[in-house]
Structures are given as structure tokens and as C-alpha cells.
Amino acid sequence: MQVGYKLATESFDPKEVVRQAVAAEQAGFDFVEMSDHYHPWLESQGHSGFTFAMLGTIAAKTERIGLVTGVTCPSYRYHPAIVAQAAATLQILSDGRFTLGVGAGERLNEHVIGEPAFRGVHERHERFREALEIIRLLWQGGYQSYSGKHLQLEDARVFDLPEQLPLIAVAGSGPASAKLAADLGDGLFGTEPDASFISDWKGDGGSGPVYGEVPLAWAKSEGEAVDAVMEKTRWALTGWKVMAELPNPVNFDAASAFVTKADVAGQFACGPDLAKHVANGQQFVDAGYDHLVAQNAGPDPDGFLEFAASELIPAFRALTPSSSS
Numbered sequence: 001m002q003v004g005y006k007l008a009t010e011s012f013d014p015k016e017v018v019r020q021a022v023a024a025e026q027a028g029f030d031f032v033e034m035s036d037h038y039h040p041w042l043e044s045q046g047h048s049g050f051t052f053a054m055l056g057t058i059a060a061k062t063e064r065i066g067l068v069t070g071v072t073c074p075s076y077r078y079h080p081a082i083v084a085q086a087a088a089t090l091q092i093l094s095d096g097r098f099t100l101g102v103g104a105g106e107r108l109n110e111h112v113i114g115e116p117a118f119r120g121v122h123e124r125h126e127r128f129r130e131a132l133e134i135i136r137l138l139w140q141g142g143y144q145s146y147s148g149k150h151l152q153l154e155d156a157r158v159f160d161l162p163e164q165l166p167l168i169a170v171a172g173s174g175p176a177s178a179k180l181a182a183d184l185g186d187g188l189f190g191t192e193p194d195a196s197f198i199s200d201w202k203g204d205g206g207s208g209p210v211y212g213e214v215p216l217a218w219a220k221s222e223g224e225a226v227d228a229v230m231e232k233t234r235w236a237l238t239g240w241k242v243m244a245e246l247p248n249p250v251n252f253d254a255a256s257a258f259v260t261k262a263d264v265a266g267q268f269a270c271g272p273d274l275a276k277h278v279a280n281g282q283q284f285v286d287a288g289y290d291h292l293v294a295q296n297a298g299p300d301p302d303g304f305l306e307f308a309a310s311e312l313i314p315a316f317r318a319l320t321p322s323s324s325s
Contacts (some may be wrong), residue, residue, distance in 0.1 A: 001314045004031040006295040010040035011232055014049035021058040027309040030067030031294050038109040041235040043249045052086050059094035067098045071171045073105030075131035077113055081156050084138040090161040101189050103171035104128040106244045132184040139165050175200050182206035198288035212289035214281050215268045217309055218298040221273030225298050226261050229268055233297035234259040278315050285319045292316050
């Protein structure tokens with residue numbers, strides 16, 4: 001079992017994100033994961049630095065910890081040719097420690113370019129498939145061209161390719177994304193302990209690491225943890241259909257206005273009790289995940305990292321599927 005730490009790029013400034021990544025390596029995490037956003041989810045978070053710049057700096061300041069985007073959309077705000085180049089460069093700079101996590105995107109980040117419009121799920125998946133095909137094509141080396149329904153590539157070459165290409169882990173939640181991940185990915189990304197999603201992916205021929213984001217909020221008391229989630233992470237309870245569609249933080253402020261503390265306690269493991277956090281992690285292990293990402297929404301990152309080093313990482317690493325799963 002591999003254990004990672006999700007760096008809250010929307011809640012901390014870029015230098016603090018880098019500092020936490022270095023501290024995560026010292027705490028014993030196997031990898032750090034970072035979202036790749038243009039906006040934060042809520043105005044109260046207040047940050048959203050450029051992920052690939054932060055990852056390059058983290059690569060230079062660390063020695064062994066894995067680096068993962070969780071996740072990059074390679075089909076709207078970025079052209080896939082740029083993602084192919086960025087990921088290849090980061091793999092070289094990190095000495096082979098990078099995994100490119102990719103997804104079909106959220107309106108929150110992709111609408112900012114204005115054109116083309118961020119359309120319905122079916123078209124997003126078509127564009128996403130074309131983007132991954134372009135990335136794979138460019139990683140073969142040489143000059144490449146591609147003519148798709150949505151995306152084009154003309155005489156492009158990524159000159160600096162690493163000896164070992166980054167793995168591509170594809171995010172999703174249903175049969176269509178499971179098939180896409182099996183066809184073009186080297187692994188899977190999920191946010192819910194849904195065994196059927198992983199089963200669909202494997203049935204379609206998918207294999208590789210399976211990343212699951214475990215929602216937790218560490219603090220010295222359960223009340224402090226719940227309050228922290230309410231302030232900066234209540235957006236996570238709005239559900240994927242909302243999370244993919246709203247354009248700006250003000251919209252997420254409105255959509256999450258009716259989230260209650262009871263709702264938070266029902267989804268996040270809150271407070272200092274290791275058993276609660278382990279129980280949340282066990283759900284993901286039972287569903288088939290082998291890379292657990294601690295998505296800490298608590299108010300004290302340094303306190304959490306101390307807790308992780310002494311208790312959480314060893315407990316998560318020891319988890320195995322229960323006999324009833």
C-alpha cells in the first residue's frame with residue numbers, strides 16, 4: 001500500500017505548498033498529489049498557484065517522494081501538446097518520480113479561456129480521449145500530426161523525452177471513464193470507495209496503480225476539524241455533478257451554503273482519532289484502491305504531518321482488503 005498526501009494548492013500560497021511537500025517527504029509519505037486548478041473552489045481558500053511550476057520546484061527540493069497531478073485536464077485550458085511537453089520535462093527533472101493524473105475537467109478552471117465552450121459530458125469525453133491520444137503520440141518521439149473531431153496537432157515534436165515515460169492515471173467515476181482509462185491510461189484515479197468503478201476498469205483491460213482520495217480533517221478536537229472543513233472544504237460535499245459544472249468560487253459559495261456540520265462529519269473523518277481515519281481508508285482499500293491519498297482539510301498542516309509520521313502512514317500502509325469485501 002502506497003500512501004500519499006494531497007497538497008491543498010487552493011488553501012496555501014505556492015511557497016507554503018512547496019514547504020509542505022518537503023515536510024511530507026520527511027514525514028515518510030510515498031508521494032504528494034496536487035490539483036491543477038486556475039481558481040480555488042471557494043473565495044475563503046484564497047489561492048491557486050500554477051501547479052507545474054510548484055511541481056518543478058518540489059522536484060528540485062526533494063529526493064525520493066513521488067509527484068502526482070490530481071488531476072490535470074489536458075483538453076481545454078491546456079492543449080495536450082503542452083501537457084505532453086510539461087510532463088516529459090517534469091519526469092526528467094524529478095528523475096522519474098512523476099505520474100500524470102488526468103481528467104475531463106471542471107468548468108471552474110476550463111471556462112477561463114472563453115473558447116472553445118466547455119460543453120456536455122459526452123463531448124468532454126471525446127475531447128479527453130483525443131487529448132490522451134495526442135500525448136501518447138508525442139511521447140513516441142519524432143514529429144507528429146493529428147486530426148481529430150475536436151483537437152488538432154501539426155508537425156509537433158517533444159525534443160526532451162525521459163528514458164522512462166510518466167505513468168498516466170485517468171480520473172473518472174463511471175463506465176465511460178473506466179473504459180477510457182483502460183484504453184489509454186496506466187492507472188486509475190477515484191474519489192469514492194466504489195468497487196464497481198474499479199471492476200469495470202479491470203473488466204475493460206485496465207491495470208496499474210489505483211489512487212483514491214480519502215477525505216479527512218485532522219485537528220486536536222473533532223469540533224476544530226469540522227469547523228475547518230466548513231470554512232474551506234465544504235464544496236467537496238456538493239457532489240460531482242455540481243463540482244464539474246459551476247464556473248466560479250462565488251457559485252460554490254452559494255451551492256455549499258446549506259452544507260451542515262452533520263453533513264461534514266458524515267463524509268470526513270474529523271479530529272485526532274486514528275481509528276476514524278483508518279476506517280475511512282479501509283473503505284477505499286476494500287473497494288480495490290492500492291494508493292491512498294490523505295486529503296487533509298484540517299486547520300494545522302504541521303500537526304497533521306506529525307500525526308501522519310507517527311500514526312497515520314504506518315496504519316494506512318498496513319491496510320489490506322477485509323475478508324467481507
